[in-house]
Amino acid sequence: xxxxxxxxxxxxxxxxxxxxxxxxxxxxxxxxxxxxxxxxxxxxxxxxxxxxxxxxxxxxxxxxxxxxxxxxxxxxxxxxxxxxxxxxxxxxxxxxxxxxxxxxxxxxxxxxxxxxxxxxxxxxxxxxxxxxxxxxxxxxxxxxxxxxxxxxxxxxxxxxxxxxxxxxxxxxxxxxxxxxxxxxxxxxxxxxxxxxxxxxxxxxxxxxxxxxxxxxxxxxxxxxxxxxxxxxx
Amino acid sequence: xxxxxxxxxxxxxxxxxxxxxxxxxxxxxxxxxxxxxxxxxxxxxxxxxxxxxxxxxxxxxxxxxxxxxxxxxxxxxxxxxxxxxxxxxxxxxxxxxxxxxxxxxxxxxxxxxxxxxxxxxxxxxxxxxxxxxxxxxxxxxxxxxxxxxxxxxxxxxxxxxxxxxxxxxxxxxxxxxxxxxxxxxxxxxxxxxxxxxxxxxxxxxxxxxxxxxxxxxxxxxxxxxxxxxxxxx
DNA sequence: GAGTGGTCTAGACCACAAT
DNA sequence: TTGTGGTCTAGACCACTCC
Numbered sequence: 001x002x003x004x005x006x007x008x009x010x011x012x013x014x015x016x017x018x019x020x021x022x023x024x025x026x027x028x029x030x031x032x033x034x035x036x037x038x039x040x041x042x043x044x045x046x047x048x049x050x051x052x053x054x055x056x057x058x059x060x061x062x063x064x065x066x067x068x069x070x071x072x073x074x075x076x077x078x079x080x081x082x083x084x085x086x087x088x089x090x091x092x093x094x095x096x097x098x099x100x101x102x103x104x105x106x107x108x109x110x111x112x113x114x115x116x117x118x119x120x121x122x123x124x125x126x127x128x129x130x131x132x133x134x135x136x137x138x139x140x141x142x143x144x145x146x147x148x149x150x151x152x153x154x155x156x157x158x159x160x161x162x163x164x165x166x167x168x169x170x171x172x173x174x175x176x177x178x179x180x181x182x183x184x185x186x187x188x189x190x191x192x193x194x195x196x197x198x199x200x201x202x203x204x205x206x207x208x209x210x211x212x213x214x215x216x217x218x219x220x221x222x223x224x225x226x227x228x229x230x231x232x233x
Numbered sequence: 234x235x236x237x238x239x240x241x242x243x244x245x246x247x248x249x250x251x252x253x254x255x256x257x258x259x260x261x262x263x264x265x266x267x268x269x270x271x272x273x274x275x276x277x278x279x280x281x282x283x284x285x286x287x288x289x290x291x292x293x294x295x296x297x298x299x300x301x302x303x304x305x306x307x308x309x310x311x312x313x314x315x316x317x318x319x320x321x322x323x324x325x326x327x328x329x330x331x332x333x334x335x336x337x338x339x340x341x342x343x344x345x346x347x348x349x350x351x352x353x354x355x356x357x358x359x360x361x362x363x364x365x366x367x368x369x370x371x372x373x374x375x376x377x378x379x380x381x382x383x384x385x386x387x388x389x390x391x392x393x394x395x396x397x398x399x400x401x402x403x404x405x406x407x408x409x410x411x412x413x414x415x416x417x418x419x420x421x422x423x424x425x426x427x428x429x430x431x432x433x434x435x436x437x438x439x440x441x442x443x444x445x446x447x448x449x450x451x452x453x454x455x456x457x458x459x460x461x462x463x464x465x466x
Numbered sequence: 467g468a469g470t471g472g473t474c475t476a477g478a479c480c481a482c483a484a485t
Numbered sequence: 486t487t488g489t490g491g492t493c494t495a496g497a498c499c500a501c502t503c504c
Contacts, residue, residue, distance in 0.1 A: 006492060032470065043494045045278075048471080056289070064471045065501035182415030182435035182457035200433030200457065202415035224415035224433065231411060239473060265489065276475045281490080297490045298482035 007042045011050035014040075016059065019070055020172070029067045030060060084165050085141075089133045097135065100158050101192065102128040112144055115207060116214045125153040127163055130192050137193045138226050143218040149210055164218075171210035178206040180229065185221055193223045200224045240275045244283035247273075249292065252303055253405045262300045263293060317398050318374075322366045330368070333391045334425065335361040339377075348440060349379055349447045358386040360396055363425050370426045371459050376451040382443055397451075404443035411439040413462065418454055426456045433457045 005013075018024045031039070036047040051068055054060045061071045089096040106126045113120040124144045131139040143163055145153045149171045156166050185193070185201040193201075204220040238246075251257045264272070269280040284301055287293045294304045322329040339359045346353040357377045364372040376396055378386045382404045389399050418426070418434040426434075437453040 008492080034470085043496085045474095045495090046493060048473090049492090051471090062471065063502080065469080065503075067470060067502090178463065180413060180435070180462040181460075182433040184431075184433065198417075198431065200415045200417065202413070202435075227414075229413040241473080267489085276477085278476090278493090279474060281492090282473090284490090295490065296483080298488080299484075300489060 007040065007046050008050040008053070011036060011040055011042075011047060012054055015050070015054060019059065024070050026070050026072055028070050030070065032067065084162055084168075085131050085139055086162055086165070089131075089138075092133075094133045095135075097132045098159055098162060099130045099132070100127070101130060102126065103154060103158065105154065106144075108144075112217065115217050116144075116146055118146075123147055125150070127153075127158060129158055129163060131162075133226075136226065138222060140189050140192050140221040141218060142221070143216060145216050146213055149213055149215040163216075167208070167210075167216055171208075171215045173208060173210060174212070175209040176206060178204060180204050182224070189221050193221065195223045195225075202227055202229070204229070240273065240279050241283040241286070244269060244273055244275075244280060245287055248283070248287060252292065257303050259303050259305055261303050263303065265300065317395055317401075318364050318372055319395055319398070322364075322371075325366075327367050330365045331392055331395060332363045332365070333360070334363060335359065336387060336391065338387065341377075345377055345450065348450050349377075351379075356380055358383070360386075360391060362391055362396060364395075366459075369459065371455060373422050373425050373454040374451060375454070376449060378449050379446055382446055382448040396449075400441070400443075400449055404441075404448045406441060406443060407445070408442040409439060411437060413437050415457070422454050426454065428456045428458075435460055435462070437462070 015024075015030060018030070024030055030051075033044050033047045033051065036051075037044045040047070051060065051062070055062050055068075058071050060068050062068045086096040086098075104126050106124050108116060108118055108120055108122045108124050110120045112124060113122065116122075116124070118124075125147055127141075127143050127145070129141045129143075130137050131141065141163065145163075145167070147153070150167060152170075153163075153166070156163075158166070181203050182200050183203055184198075185195065189201065190197070190199075195201075202222045202224050204222075206218050206220065207214060208216045208218075248257075248263060251263070257263055263284075266277050266280045266284065269284075270277045273280070284293065284295070288295050288301075291304050293301050295301045319329040319331075337359050339357050341349060341351055341353050341355045341357050343353045345357060346355065349355075349357070351357075358380055360374075360376050360378070362374045362376075363370050364374065374396065378396075378400070380386070383400060385403075386396075386399070389396075391399070414436050415433050416436055417431075418428065422434065423430070423432075428434075435455045435457050437455075439451050439453065440447060441449045441451075
């Protein structure tokens with residue numbers, strides 16, 4: 001075996017795999033430094049470095065005097081976080097509601113096939129959902145989903161659960177790439193968002209990866225007058 | 234004195250301040266772990282932690298067998314990086330040129346005063362620069378600068394050096410907050426960017442902090458048809 | 467008071483770079 | 486060969502949480 005890995009790396013991997021295989025879930029305590037030191041036959045300082053790095057990476061959270069716990073999954077992202085739009089609206093103290101406009105089986109166009117890494121004509125799932133904040137439309141979510149990653153996508157109830165929340169649950173997020181642009185919306189989107197004519201959209205195109213495949217390609221359209229991306233660091 | 238700071242923190246601060254005050258410049262070697270351990274009267278492991286954290290933060294770069302060196306300044310940022318627009322254009326293999334439209338001393342409006350944490354009427358510097366990629370305008374940079382942070386701002390040549398590059402050099406970046414919006418540009422901006430009427434702008438509003446103060450408040454206007462923000466993780 | 471993480475020591479051996 | 490960083494040990498004391 002490759003015994004070349006430093007001990008602290010081995011310990012990091014061990015803890016990570018326990019979290020990823022579900023043995024230790026969000027909020028669970030993981031073994032103490034002392035216990036891990038005994039288990040791996042290393043000194044406490046070595047374990048300390050391993051766990052401190054996981055803590056820096058926000059994989060675990062440490063509380064002095066109490067213990068080390070698996071952190072809540074965070075999807076830092078768009079410079080901001082990839083937050084569920086429902087949570088984002090709730091955080092503002094407003095009410096979220098979503099309307100399902102479309103949920104269908106379709107076939108990949110040339111352009112979609114390229115982005116998913118499949119062949120044109122291969123099956124894809126497609127959904128269009130409008131998200132409302134206090135009954136005012138704030139986002140049109142136009143999403144294509146890889147059936148191999150989420151085969152039950154079409155049978156979900158997307159008025160109770162956003163597509164994003166569902167995908168996060170069934171497909172562990174590995175990576176995200178995105179683009180933000182400003183553009184004039186197509187008429188159909190302008191209508192769903194009840195925009196005055198001539199108002200631009202702020203659009204986030206996002207592609208998520210899971211289990212080595214492209215899981216989902218989404219375009220999120222927002223009326224310029226009602227939405228901004230913000231962040232700091 | 235507050236002796237409460239852990240030793241490794243004290244060492245980190247010491248190294249950081251040497252870099253920020255210019256004693257150690259980009260590419261310079263900093264003292265060895267052994268030397269710092271002697272200087273601060275601590276063990277090498279403690280110095281190692283301090284410098285390793287600076288290395289994680291990309292403040293310094295370590296080369297085994299060789300030494301520790303001050304890293305090139307990188308401005309990770311907009312979800313992406315806070316890259317100098319000139320570098321960004323150069324990375325695409327294109328030619329960057331900038332035109333200085335305005336460079337003046339002005340006074341803070343109520344709204345600017347709030348953002349800078351100063352009083353309305355206090356002095357501010359103001360610049361407007363147009364950035365061109367292959368002679369096509371791609372960004373209008375409208376920037377206000379805190380004179381306390383960059384007193385020599387007005388005497389710079391901003392056709393050879395972007396305001397951003399100058400500020401990065403004289404004012405160590407501590408933090409950034411930003412907002413991205415889509416909007417219809419005011420006529421003056423639309424003209425500078427040679428936009429067709431009705432085309433929206435993609436705007437990045439950015440506020441940078443340095444030495445505990447707000448250093449700069451900038452609005453970066455981009456024609457929607459020629460610019461996107463992109464990133465991945 | 468018992469258990470946990472936060473920090474630190476004074477050594478050690480190794481891998482790698484420069485010479 | 487010498488000097489540097491990379492890693493590790495087997496202890497230690499402290500601050501904090503929980504009971």
